[in-house]
Amino acid sequence: MKILGRPSLLIALTLAIVWALPLLSLLNNSLKRDGLGNYAAVVQQGGVVTSLVNSAIITVTTVVAVVFITSLAGFAFSRLRFPLRSVSYGVLLTGLMLPAGAILVPFAQLNRSFGWGNTYLAVIFPYIALFFPLGLLLLKNAFDNLPDELFEAAALDGAGVWRMFRSVALPLVVPAASLVALWTFLSTWNEFLLALLFLNDPAVQPVSVIPLRFQQQYFVDVPKIFAALLLSQLPVVILYIVTQRRFNLGLLAGAGK
Amino acid sequence: MSIATARRRPDWRRSPAAILFILPCVAVFGVFLAYPLIRNAYVGLFEWNGLTSDTVWVGLENFIWVFTSPAVFGTAVNTLVFGVITIALQMGGGFLLAVALSGPGRLRQVLRTLYFIPVVMTPVVVGFLFGKILEPNDGDLRNLLDAIGLGALNHAWLADPSTALVAVALVNVWLWVGFAMSVYQSALTTVPKELIEAARIDGARSHQLVTQVLLPFLRPTHWALLTLSVIGTLKTFDIVYVLTRGGPSGSTELPTTLLFRTGFEEYQQGRAAALGTVIFLVALALTIIQLRVARKGDER
Amino acid sequence: MFNHSGRRTALMGLVAAGALALTGCAAPADDGTVTITYESWTPSQEVMDNIIEAFEAANPDIKVEAKLLPYADYVTAIKTELASGTGPDVFDLQAGGMLAEFQSLLEPLDELASAELGDDWAASYNEDALAQASIDGTAYGLPHGFQTAGGLWVNVSLLEANGLEVPTAWDELVAASSALRAAGVVPLAIGAKDDWMLIDVFSAMSNAVAPGEQYDAMEGRGDWTSDGLVASFEAFSAIFSDGVAQDGAAGATTYTDTFDLYADGKAAFFANGSWNQDMFVNAADRIGAFEAAVVQMPTPAGPAPVIGGIGGLLAVNKDGDQKAAAFKLAQFMSSGEGQQILIDGSLDFAVTVEPVEPGIEISDNAREVRAQLTALLTDHLAGYREVPDAGVKSALGQALLKLAAGTISPADAAAEVQAAAAD
Numbered sequence: 001m002k003i004l005g006r007p008s009l010l011i012a013l014t015l016a017i018v019w020a021l022p023l024l025s026l027l028n029n030s031l032k033r034d035g036l037g038n039y040a041a042v043v044q045q046g047g048v049v050t051s052l053v054n055s056a057i058i059t060v061t062t063v064v065a066v067v068f069i070t071s072l073a074g075f076a077f078s079r080l081r082f083p084l085r086s087v088s089y090g091v092l093l094t095g096l097m098l099p100a101g102a103i104l105v106p107f108a109q110l111n112r113s114f115g116w117g118n119t120y121l122a123v124i125f126p127y128i129a130l131f132f133p134l135g136l137l138l139l140k141n142a143f144d145n146l147p148d149e150l151f152e153a154a155a156l157d158g159a160g161v162w163r164m165f166r167s168v169a170l171p172l173v174v175p176a177a178s179l180v181a182l183w184t185f186l187s188t189w190n191e192f193l194l195a196l197l198f199l200n201d202p203a204v205q206p207v208s209v210i211p212l213r214f215q216q217q218y219f220v221d222v223p224k225i226f227a228a229l230l231l232s233q234l235p236v237v238i239l240y241i242v243t244q245r246r247f248n249l250g251l252l253a254g255a256g257k
Numbered sequence: 258m259s260i261a262t263a264r265r266r267p268d269w270r271r272s273p274a275a276i277l278f279i280l281p282c283v284a285v286f287g288v289f290l291a292y293p294l295i296r297n298a299y300v301g302l303f304e305w306n307g308l309t310s311d312t313v314w315v316g317l318e319n320f321i322w323v324f325t326s327p328a329v330f331g332t333a334v335n336t337l338v339f340g341v342i343t344i345a346l347q348m349g350g351g352f353l354l355a356v357a358l359s360g361p362g363r364l365r366q367v368l369r370t371l372y373f374i375p376v377v378m379t380p381v382v383v384g385f386l387f388g389k390i391l392e393p394n395d396g397d398l399r400n401l402l403d404a405i406g407l408g409a410l411n412h413a414w415l416a417d418p419s420t421a422l423v424a425v426a427l428v429n430v431w432l433w434v435g436f437a438m439s440v441y442q443s444a445l446t447t448v449p450k451e452l453i454e455a456a457r458i459d460g461a462r463s464h465q466l467v468t469q470v471l472l473p474f475l476r477p478t479h480w481a482l483l484t485l486s487v488i489g490t491l492k493t494f495d496i497v498y499v500l501t502r503g504g505p506s507g508s509t510e511l512p513t514t515l516l517f518r519t520g521f522e523e524y525q526q527g528r529a530a531a532l533g534t535v536i537f538l539v540a541l542a543l544t545i546i547q548l549r550v551a552r553k554g555d556e557r
Numbered sequence: 558m559f560n561h562s563g564r565r566t567a568l569m570g571l572v573a574a575g576a577l578a579l580t581g582c583a584a585p586a587d588d589g590t591v592t593i594t595y596e597s598w599t600p601s602q603e604v605m606d607n608i609i610e611a612f613e614a615a616n617p618d619i620k621v622e623a624k625l626l627p628y629a630d631y632v633t634a635i636k637t638e639l640a641s642g643t644g645p646d647v648f649d650l651q652a653g654g655m656l657a658e659f660q661s662l663l664e665p666l667d668e669l670a671s672a673e674l675g676d677d678w679a680a681s682y683n684e685d686a687l688a689q690a691s692i693d694g695t696a697y698g699l700p701h702g703f704q705t706a707g708g709l710w711v712n713v714s715l716l717e718a719n720g721l722e723v724p725t726a727w728d729e730l731v732a733a734s735s736a737l738r739a740a741g742v743v744p745l746a747i748g749a750k751d752d753w754m755l756i757d758v759f760s761a762m763s764n765a766v767a768p769g770e771q772y773d774a775m776e777g778r779g780d781w782t783s784d785g786l787v788a789s790f791e792a793f794s795a796i797f798s799d800g801v802a803q804d805g806a807a808g809a810t811t812y813t814d815t816f817d818l819y820a821d822g823k824a825a826f827f828a829n830g831s832w833n834q835d836m837f838v839n840a841a842d843r844i845g846a847f848e849a850a851v852v853q854m855p856t857p858a859g860p861a862p863v864i865g866g867i868g869g870l871l872a873v874n875k876d877g878d879q880k881a882a883a884f885k886l887a888q889f890m891s892s893g894e895g896q897q898i899l900i901d902g903s904l905d906f907a908v909t910v911e912p913v914e915p916g917i918e919i920s921d922n923a924r925e926v927r928a929q930l931t932a933l934l935t936d937h938l939a940g941y942r943e944v945p946d947a948g949v950k951s952a953l954g955q956a957l958l959k960l961a962a963g964t965i966s967p968a969d970a971a972a973e974v975q976a977a978a979a980d
Contacts, residue, residue, distance in 0.1 A: 233374075
């Protein structure tokens with residue numbers, strides 16, 4: 001609902017003009033020298049649509065997997081009791097800040113052992129591993145914040161653990177789960193280093209590596225890099241616009257908190 | 258007679274199914290994270306160029322370097338400055354924008370989308386973009402300033418050690434404000450209308466509504482965003498590397514850029530691994546502190 | 558795809574896939590063809606495609622898969638792959654420190670070369686070029702593309718338009734820079750964010766101010782804090798303090814900030830090496846608007862010589878499975894038909910004793926510049942380009958970056974590098 005009135009809207013509008021300037025610069029730079037030819041070159045390079053599809057597959061799979069495993073585990077660490085609960089939670093959290101350089105060689109070795117080279121799995125599993133600790137942290141916290149009475153009431157009703165999770169707790173952490181989904185989506189969509197290293201076949205490459213194709217040693221064609229970026233980000237922006245309406249339709253409205 | 262002793266109902270909280278709930282996470286961790294983490298700490302104990310089997314045991318020497326090196330200390334200071342600017346502006350700005358743009362209407366929707374667009378852009382390319390914009394001889398910013406008669410303000414933002422860090426932080430804010438805004442925006446949809454109406458009826462002015470009603474209400478959101486932002490800040494690499502490579506003169510050197518150079522240009526993989534391990538421990542400590550503080554806040 | 562049974566199947570596919578991965582994807586197919594993998598930061602995809610086409614035509618039983626990445630990403634990738642046993646068959650390295658670090662992973666080439674080319678194969682190579690691809694006399698890679706660095710590119714038309722002549726002495730350069738600034742023209746466009754660029758410029762200058770001392774220091778016979786080298790650091794920093802370099806140089810990259818300034822006719826001078834000739838191929842229309850030239854960099858001690866280096870060396874993976882085929886590709890690109898294709902695209906100089914000229918049409922100006930560079934190479938070559946030790950190279954780069962930003966003194970810069978050298 002609307003909270004503040006005209007004056008603050010005007011301020012936001014003025015600031016938005018400043019915010020938009022770099023985007024205009026991006027557009028302007030993407031048209032330099034070759035004009036629309038830059039876009040043609042990107043499309044001609046081939047594989048823009050393919051890479052968008054690849055990005056979508058990789059990202060959606062990762063997001064779904066991360067939300068799935070972290071809501072399960074978050075619930076358990078928050079609401080269930082079992083031996084070594086705190087210790088194992090702490091251990092899982094150590095994955096939060098895994099140093100970037102530390103993972104490359106081990107992941108390469110793992111991919112080689114599992115034979116996943118050049119398939120989606122070569123990056124999906126590493127992404128899940130990299131991004132789930134944060135999801136776990138956020139979701140466990142969300143479950144912690146739920147009022148105990150809810151569970152006590154359901155227990156009196158004879159609810160078992162799965163019902164507690166599925167019907168009592170889960171619906172109430174949708175905002176947190178959406179945050180985890182959004183963060184994981186963004187992290188995965190833009191990730192290019194692992195994709196560059198592990199996905200050599202253009203048929204499976206995601207869209208994040210496309211700008212790099214225009215970056216060779218002596219010949220950095222910046223306008224084309226910008227054109228590639230614009231083209232590759234367009235679908236996500238459109239997605240955002242579309243989902244915004246659903247956001248506003250109360251998809252994320254909590255249970256009258 | 259209390260309910261607990263009246264019937265021996267199986268405690269759902271001690272359900273043996275718990276292990277199934279945590280199994281996927283544990284499995285992923287065990288296979289993909291445990292080995293890299295341990296290996297990284299282990300590599301930190303050697304002098305190694307990252308390639309050959311020529312390794313020299315140096316014990317804690319690399320770790321001592323991490324704690325005594327002025328270069329590393331510099332990155333800690335930079336992280337603090339960079340982090341404070343980024344997090345404060347991003348969260349504060351995100352919150353205010355979410356509030357200002359809350360509500361229906363085309364204009365609000367367009368503006369929200371506009372602020373969100375940078376969030377989905379690849380940091381590497383944003384780095385290229387701002388590198389071009391901030392170029393003092395022929396960049397867009399300079400041309401704009403000249404056009405509106407403020408040419409005197411032109412400065413070599415990224416080349417001057419005293420302005421580079423702030424410049425990079427501001428670019429980072431441009432990149433991320435939309436994310437905080439989006440998060441606050443959806444959190445705001447959970448605010449009950451009655452709460453706002455009641456406050457207005459009580460005579461609350463707008464700024465009081467914002468600071469005394471909305472701000473406290475969204476505490477869980479603040480916490481979640483703060484956690485994400487701290488971790489995000491510690492992991493920042495691409496945007497800084499492309500904009501400044503950690504220069505000039507280390508004024509924008511973050512632990513991640515130093516780590517990159519130590520490992521890949523100096524071929525000192527052992528030192529890099531030690532640095533990485535320390536960064537990771539610091540991040541872990543920060544997160545745990547945040548958890549404790551949040552819990553205390555809840556118990557008040 | 559992402560379900561339990563799928564995972565089991567993938568694991569069961571381990572044997573075949575794993576074996577394939579272990580051999581670096583070089584398993585012979587049923588019809589006897591062999592596939593080898595090539596990885597590098599250069600050349601461009603287009604040029605590489607031409608090379609592969611020609612190579613496969615000449616070698617019908619060998620297929621090539623090429624992976625080309627931007628330089629920083631390439632180094633990350635190749636190190637990761639070699640460390641995890643998934644490295645390519647043929648890959649590119651820079652001479653100097655990089656070669657030294659990778660040495661134990663490379664196949665010494667004498668045997669393969671003799672088998673393929675005969676016992677006196679080394680004689681067909683330019684001595685300097687082959688030396689840079691070797692350690693202690695053993696070749697670990699085949700060089701490709703000989704280049705010079707440390708020269709000064711000039712926009713002669715722009716100078717003339719401002720009533721200036723090409724400077725040959727230091728004070729002339731300073732005076733010209735000041736006049737150009739007053740006219741709103743960028744004097745020297747130098748990418749002072751690139752440590753390699755600064756090392757090139759410094760190395761050329763130091764061989765004018767203190768001839769040979771840098772090589773002494775780099776090879777362990779001398780000290781970086783000698784009077785001569787400190788004076789060299791001073792001369793280098795004068796580029797920035799005397800107003801020769803453009804504003805904000807410390808924030809500019811060669812590719813493409815300063816390259817664009819020069820190519821768009823906005824800068825009178827440009828610091829870059831002979832590989833910049835590729836602009837006559839890749840940015841011909843922009844360059845065509847003015848007359849370019851390459852001269853020696855003026856220094857307070859007279860014009861600086863240039864330093865010469867190979868564009869890279871093609872190495873064969875020691876753990877590879879198809880070394881003979883890999884060597885064939887390396888040789889093809891280094892001294893065979895591939896060299897011609899590479900030179901057509903980059904306008905580099907040949908690494909072979911027999912000179913190779915670009916086979917494509919180039920402008921008269923391009924021909925003039927090439928002649929100027931050839932003269933520099935023949936008459937004013939100080940020595941090799943790449944610093945032999947990776948740690949020293951990194952320290953030198955960092956010290957020069959700080960000098961360019963004006964945050965340390967020349968004496969301190971020398972001390973920093975010396976500290977790294979002593980390590």
